[in-house]
Amino acid sequence: MSVYESTVRPLLFRLDAERAHNLTLAASELGGRSSVVRRVAQRAFTLRDPRLETTLAGIPVANPLGLAAGFDKNARAVRMLGALGFGHLEIGSVSADASDGNPKPRLFRVPQDEAIVVAYGVPNEGAEAVRERLAGPRPVPVGVNLVKTNDPAKPAAGPEVYEDYAASFSVLQDRADYVALNLSCPNSAADRDFFDDLTRIDALLARLAECDPRVPLILKLKPTRDAGVLREIVAIADGHPFVSGFAINLPSGKPDFLDLTVARDSLDRMPGAVGGPPVEAYVNAILGTLKGITGDRYTLIAAGGVMSGEAAYTKLQLGATNVQLYTGLVYHGPALVKRILAELLERMD
Ligand SMILES: Cc1cc2nc3c(=O)[nH]c(=O)nc-3n(C[C@H](O)[C@H](O)[C@H](O)COP(=O)(O)O)c2cc1C
Numbered sequence: 158m159s160v161y162e163s164t165v166r167p168l169l170f171r172l173d174a175e176r177a178h179n180l181t182l183a184a185s186e187l188g189g190r191s192s193v194v195r196r197v198a199q200r201a202f203t204l205r206d207p208r209l210e211t212t213l214a215g216i217p218v219a220n221p222l223g224l225a226a227g228f229d230k231n232a233r234a235v236r237m238l239g240a241l242g243f244g245h246l247e248i249g250s251v252s253a254d255a256s257d258g259n260p261k262p263r264l265f266r267v268p269q270d271e272a273i274v275v276a277y278g279v280p281n282e283g284a285e286a287v288r289e290r291l292a293g294p295r296p297v298p299v300g301v302n303l304v305k306t307n308d309p310a311k312p313a314a315g316p317e318v319y320e321d322y323a324a325s326f327s328v329l330q331d332r333a334d335y336v337a338l339n340l341s342c343p344n345s346a347a348d349r350d351f352f353d354d355l356t357r358i359d360a361l362l363a364r365l366a367e368c369d370p371r372v373p374l375i376l377k378l379k380p381t382r383d384a385g386v387l388r389e390i391v392a393i394a395d396g397h398p399f400v401s402g403f404a405i406n407l408p409s410g411k412p413d414f415l416d417l418t419v420a421r422d423s424l425d426r427m428p429g430a431v432g433g434p435p436v437e438a439y440v441n442a443i444l445g446t447l448k449g450i451t452g453d454r455y456t457l458i459a460a461g462g463v464m465s466g467e468a469a470y471t472k473l474q475l476g477a478t479n480v481q482l483y484t485g486l487v488y489h490g491p492a493l494v495k496r497i498l499a500e501l502l503e504r505m506d
Contacts, residue, residue, distance in 0.1 A: 161490025174264040174273070178487075182234050189237030198240040202491050204498040208505055211244070213479045214373035214401035214456045216298045216334050218244035220498055222469060225460040225481035226250055226302035226337065226377070230281045232290040239296025242494040247481065248287065249302030250339045253324035255283035256307045259344060265427040269419045271464060271488045275407075276429030278344045279307045284328040291332035301333035302377065305348055312347030318357075319364040327368050335372050335401070337458075341379030343409035343430035352379065355389050362397040373401035375458060380408045380439065384446050391450050402456025402478070405443050407432055414439050433484035437462030441475055448476025464489060466500020473501075 169177040188194040209220035223245040224238055232248045239246060258280025265274040281287070284303075291299065303325045305318050322338065330336055338361070340352045352358050358376070365374070374397075378390065394400040407430040411421065415435040440461030448457060459477035463469050464485040472480045485493050 159490050159492040161492060165490060166488070170266065170268070173262065174266050175261065178264065182229065185234035185237040189234055189240070195236060195240040198237065198491070199242075202240065202495050203242040204495045206498075206502055208502060209244075209498060211478070213245055213298065213300075213458070214335050214375065216245075216373070218298055218479070220244040221473065221477075221479045221501075222494060222497055223247060223300075223458070223479055223481045224486070225483040226339065227275070227277070228483050228486065230279075232287045232299075235291070235299060236296060241491045242498065243297060245298040245300060245334070245479070247300040247302050247337060248291070248333075249281070249337070250279045250304035250342065251281050251284055251287045251301060251325060251329065252279060252304050252306035253284050253321045253328075254306040254308070255286070256280055258307060263344075263429065265429070266487070267417075267419050267424070267427075267431075267433075268488075270417055270433065270435050271484065272417070272431050272433035272435050273484050273487060274424065274427040274429045274431055276344045276427075279304050279339075279342050284325040288328050288332050291329070295334065298334040300335040300337050300375065301329045302337040302339050303329065304339040304342055305345075305351075307342070307345045307348065309347060313351035316360075318351060319361050322361055323364050323368055326365055326370075330368070330370065330372050333372055335375060337375040337377050337404060339377045339406065341406055343379075343407050349379070349409060355386070355393060358390060359393045359396070362393065362400065366397060366399065370399040373456070374399050375402045375404055375456065376400060377404040377406050380405050380443055382439075382443055382446065384450070387443075387447055388450050391447075391455070394455070400455075402458060403447060403451070404458040404460065404481075405440050405447075407436060407461070408439065432461075433488075434462040434464060437468065441471065444472060444475045444477060463497070464493070466497045466504060469497050470501055470504045
């Protein structure tokens, strides 16, 4: 058991989940300002081995494991998170304008399944504020995840959606190693289904092409097991050479296919999407289908229930080029990164 699991987690889990998260981020931001703290963290948590080195959309990374979007939406803790051993970090989701997100409470733990239920609705400080924070050197490659501004008064409707993405893209692309487009936040009820009309993905990419894209683009898709839809999306991406890969978001709500052991009615008071092991099998099935369609032409970033080297290895075997985690960090703390990488090396051996 790590110090986090034995000592820190019990204290954090006494607090409301969002409060605990904000406290963790504030401590990370503060710790990250000290080069001594960063060095100590780096020594404790980093595992370097040339066999782990790989690329993400052509960008060299020290290992295939990254921090998923949502943990540090506003790039507050990049320096500290960069010392935790991840091969890359994904910041965001960030939108053109700041947004308060959904009403609280909007973050819940389900310890029985090591899961999180999230209904944030992409609150963030907006593209300009995040641009300021990403001004300095980046400790590891950083992707910035962009989403349409969540404004209940302006639900996704027409071309203004493309303008919203184009605005945040123009502000942030020069501060990122790659940009991910969150095409479907499961918790922005008014916007969630906009890109179900796949021609709109094509229109968005055509608009971004006018912004002179200089970094690789990853499309973070609404999850679907419909191979026909995935094939169509890949065909659209084929028409836009700056698209380098795909990722898969969480499904919205509590669909029947989630691997939950907790009684479902106990989740009634927790609105939102489920992250962690209950989505692992579903995401893995989509990943396998997507790999069958893309072959080796695209980067595939896979997240969903990665809490062990075995889970990360399974995703890599299914065709992921890079793996991300979020919920694992909440349940197992920063030592999980090194543990996963050590287990991956054992598997490789
Ligand atoms: C609390 C929370 C907030 C998240 N926020 C975002 C977000 O803002 N943008 C996004 O693209 N994905 C977001 N995600 C999805 C994660 O990036 C990731 O795809 C998903 O949680 C699966 O990984 P995990 O099982 O390791 O948590 C969020 C997930 C959680 C749990």
